[in-house]
Amino acid sequence: VPEQRHHQVALVLQGIDDIRQGCQGGPAVIVHQHHHYFLLAGGIDGILVGLPCGQLAGQAVPGVAVPVHIAQTVGCQRRRNGLLFIAGRGAAAGEPVDLRRDAEGFGEPLLLVPDLLDAAFGALVHRLDAVGIAVIGDGMPLPDLPLDLCDVIGAVAQEEGGVDLLLIETIFDTLNAKAALFAAQESMKATGRELPIMLSVTVTESGRTLSGQTLEAFLTAVSHAEILSVGLNCSFGAREMKPYLHRLASLSPYYISAYPNAGLPNRLGEYDETPASMAAQIKEFIDEGLVNIVGGCCGTTPEHIARYREITQNASPRRPIAKDNRLHICGLEDLVVCPENNFVNIGERCNVAGSRKFLRLIHEKNYTEALDIARKQVEAGAQIIDINMDDAMLDARKEMVDFLNLIVSEPDIYRVPVMIDSSEWEVISAGLKCLQGKAIVNSISLKEGEKIFLAHAREIKRLGAAVVVMAFDEKGQADTYERKIEVCARAYKLLTEEAGLAPCDIIFDPNVLAIATGIDSHDNYAVDFIRATAWIHENLPGAKVSGGVSNLSFSFRGNNFIREAMHAVFLYHAIRNGLDMAIVNPATSITYDDLPTETLALIEDVVLNRRPDATERLIDFAEKH
Numbered sequence: 001v002p003e004q005r006h007h008q009v010a011l012v013l014q015g016i017d018d019i020r021q022g023c024q025g026g027p028a029v030i031v032h033q034h035h036h037y038f039l040l041a042g043g044i045d046g047i048l049v050g051l052p053c054g055q056l057a058g059q060a061v062p063g064v065a066v067p068v069h070i071a072q073t074v075g076c077q078r079r080r081n082g083l084l085f086i087a088g089r090g091a092a093a094g095e096p097v098d099l100r101r102d103a104e105g106f107g108e109p110l111l112l113v114p115d116l117l118d119a120a121f122g123a124l125v126h127r128l129d130a131v132g133i134a135v136i137g138d139g140m141p142l143p144d145l146p147l148d149l150c151d152v153i154g155a156v157a158q159e160e161g162g163v164d165l166l167l168i169e170t171i172f173d174t175l176n177a178k179a180a181l182f183a184a185q186e187s188m189k190a191t192g193r194e195l196p197i198m199l200s201v202t203v204t205e206s207g208r209t210l211s212g213q214t215l216e217a218f219l220t221a222v223s224h225a226e227i228l229s230v231g232l233n234c235s236f237g238a239r240e241m242k243p244y245l246h247r248l249a250s251l252s253p254y255y256i257s258a259y260p261n262a263g264l265p266n267r268l269g270e271y272d273e274t275p276a277s278m279a280a281q282i283k284e285f286i287d288e289g290l291v292n293i294v295g296g297c298c299g300t301t302p303e304h305i306a307r308y309r310e311i312t313q314n315a316s317p318r319r320p321i322a323k324d325n326r327l328h329i330c331g332l333e334d335l336v337v338c339p340e341n342n343f344v345n346i347g348e349r350c351n352v353a354g355s356r357k358f359l360r361l362i363h364e365k366n367y368t369e370a371l372d373i374a375r376k377q378v379e380a381g382a383q384i385i386d387i388n389m390d391d392a393m394l395d396a397r398k399e400m401v402d403f404l405n406l407i408v409s410e411p412d413i414y415r416v417p418v419m420i421d422s423s424e425w426e427v428i429s430a431g432l433k434c435l436q437g438k439a440i441v442n443s444i445s446l447k448e449g450e451k452i453f454l455a456h457a458r459e460i461k462r463l464g465a466a467v468v469v470m471a472f473d474e475k476g477q478a479d480t481y482e483r484k485i486e487v488c489a490r491a492y493k494l495l496t497e498e499a500g501l502a503p504c505d506i507i508f509d510p511n512v513l514a515i516a517t518g519i520d521s522h523d524n525y526a527v528d529f530i531r532a533t534a535w536i537h538e539n540l541p542g543a544k545v546s547g548g549v550s551n552l553s554f555s556f557r558g559n560n561f562i563r564e565a566m567h568a569v570f571l572y573h574a575i576r577n578g579l580d581m582a583i584v585n586p587a588t589s590i591t592y593d594d595l596p597t598e599t600l601a602l603i604e605d606v607v608l609n610r611r612p613d614a615t616e617r618l619i620d621f622a623e624k625h
Helices: 016-025 099-106 149-157 174-191 215-221 238-251 275-287 302-312 356-363 367-379 396-407 425-432 450-462 481-497 525-539 549-556 560-576 597-607 614-624
Strands: 028-033 036-041 044-049 096-098 123-125 133-138 166-171 197-201 229-237 255-261 293-296 327-330 334-337 344-351 384-388 418-421 440-444 466-470 506-509 581-584
Touching: 166 174, 166 229, 174 197, 174 215, 174 450, 197 255, 215 238, 215 327, 215 334, 229 238, 229 293, 238 255, 238 275, 275 293, 275 302, 293 302, 344 356, 344 367, 356 367, 367 384, 367 396, 384 396, 396 418, 396 425, 418 425, 425 450, 440 450, 440 506, 450 481, 466 481, 481 506, 481 525, 525 560, 549 560, 549 581, 560 581, 560 597, 560 614, 597 614
Parallel strands: 028 293, 166 197, 197 229, 229 255, 255 293, 344 384, 344 581, 384 418, 418 440, 440 466, 466 506
Antiparallel strands: 028 036, 036 044, 096 133, 123 133, 327 334
16 A cells, blocks of 8 residues: 555455365455455355554544454564554543454454554554454554564454464565564464465566565575465566566476556556456466466455456466475575585684684674675585684674664675574574575584573474484484484484474584694594495485584694695595585685695595504695795
């Protein structure tokens, strides 16, 4: 609605069984016009009424006669919470509002949810509980009220005969959508009701969301949730929307919805597409098998929708494509981790534990230069950026949040996914809530037992991330081949059978440990890692393998040539046995094929543990070079 700022609406669609039937037997229809949503599908003619919530600045909240069978999303912005206002018919400002009582007066309770309000609007929600009772007063300053989408969705979803389906729509920042999905999941868990969820995103002429994500990345970012449909709305008329709809339909394993505007606004802010002209364009969507649900957004009227009903009769709906079970992660762009895309480099330099320069910059709050380190890694070929702020002299949680908020505002950096690297759960949890993309958590383990391990895994899934699992359990770090595969097999079973993680979102780190230390029991560490990598791929379907390569050469600190040569040899053999990704220096200049024959033989003797005197021979060589 043009006069309403930041307007986002989630619909209640009556008769979900009819909607599902409609998706199977022919497209359903939704139209939006002047706060009203009309639904025509599967033989039902329901009317759904939206919420007039403009013209509120400086006023008390009036009673508005609107059915509660509408759930409207609060704009869950990164730095501002929405406020929920509930008013009954004729309720005065400051008067307690009892939804049950008011429902008896005119048949339906009322729900008013302005998402973002001007500071001039002085209203305070004193109290809100699960049954939807609030006290509203005017003339008060805006409070610091941490009311979030869980409050909104939960208060509505548990009303009997209320919400049947949630639509999160006009998505321009996927972080908002992920927050709404999280709230929906939590509310459904709390109320014991499972509701279908529809998503609808809006894109610019670039084919990206306003926050910069491609459609591929958007689908990856929300892939953790159970979704009925995804679609496009607003931004364009049907003709302009079609190329992006083609792209979405070719990618999506869900039903597809489309409800465009009636063309683009003219100079007077009006829409020129007539019911007949728009119906012809929508018919192309249907005839080409692009959609399951069609409708109208800005500028459309009941007359537009009446034409849609005609063209959907006996139409064949789109059939969703099979879900891609490969590992997808994303920042602004999608990254598929698979053999066809070769080995994935994870940039290691944004780590306070591994880079003295980065640690100094963070201590000095010199974030400009710290961001340059991340940027240079991406320019050098890093496909993922590892970020670690674990240092005793830092507030790791605050530094992680602050740095990630800077990263996401740099499209040349955040085009690649982020790996949140921390041993502190609160750092990981806070970091995930900053990212609109699908990140990787590094890491969790069985060190503290199964209960905590599963709790963290379930939270990671709800927040939409993949996870690195260290080969570490209650007995300690797995340092032999037998222990590595034992711990990884146990973790895989727990994650897939109890936590519900998709196998492709599980990344094992079987522990890259230092070799050539002079301790005989360390000599086979690299071989054990490589063997475990092959075993994981053969026995734990879908799982990936990663590692921190710099650990391997700690005994040669100070000799960069030897260290880089050892890494090159190790990676060559590990990748051949299935290593999918590793934390490395993407700017390293030494490769396996670059090494002279003599040097290669000496280093392979150490890495592959081919002779008992391999360490001494490599030390002698290093001292001469």
